[in-house]
Amino acid sequence: MRKIEWRRILKRRRAAYQAAHPLAKMLAVRHLVRAIGRHKKVAIYAPIGDELDILPLVDIAPEHQFLLPRIELGDDRKGMIFLPFSAGLEEGPHGVKQPPKGIEVAPDIVVLPLLGMDQQGVRLGYGGGYYDRKLALLPHVHRVGVGFATQLVASLPRAAHDMGLDMMVTDLGILDVDRGALF
Secondary structure, eight states: OOHHHHHHHHHHHHHHHHHHOTTHHHHHHHHHHHHHTTOSEEEOOOOOTTSOOOTTHHHHOTTSEEEEEEEETTOTTTEEEEEEOOSOOEEOGGGOEEOOSOOOOOOSEEEEOOSEEETTOOEEOOSOOHHHHHHHTOTTSEEEEEOOGGGEESOOOOOTTOOOOSEEEETTEEEETTTTEEO
């Protein structure tokens, strides 16, 4: 299947799973706390639609400095930057809540939203390429995809520019792509 077909299928799956499993969000966030571990500067995201809401991390793990992406349209050099999380979020492109302009901070770990992920660490996003372009500039940053168990599939199509995941977190646990072990 092509990416466009996978996106349609996985959007429906995510919505149905979330409705059928009301505790899944809480379980995924608990696993995510373990996954971010001792990383200090943690880039997260503000959910749109029925994406897994991981913003409770800010209150659960206050020892971390949380960052949010800000999309900078019209600036080809940046595209997306990471800024400190703040309570005064603005509406950005595509309806994404983002911090006001500020000084960019380099994260130690990036937690990525997704429509799907596969067992090889391929992430399927919405197709804008913001994360792929940014992560290509940050090759040493740990990349964690987070979603519901139903979003993990055997195999997804991958383009040459797609940045892979190092780890995947779902409501059922943590999958380390490097070791391939669920724990």
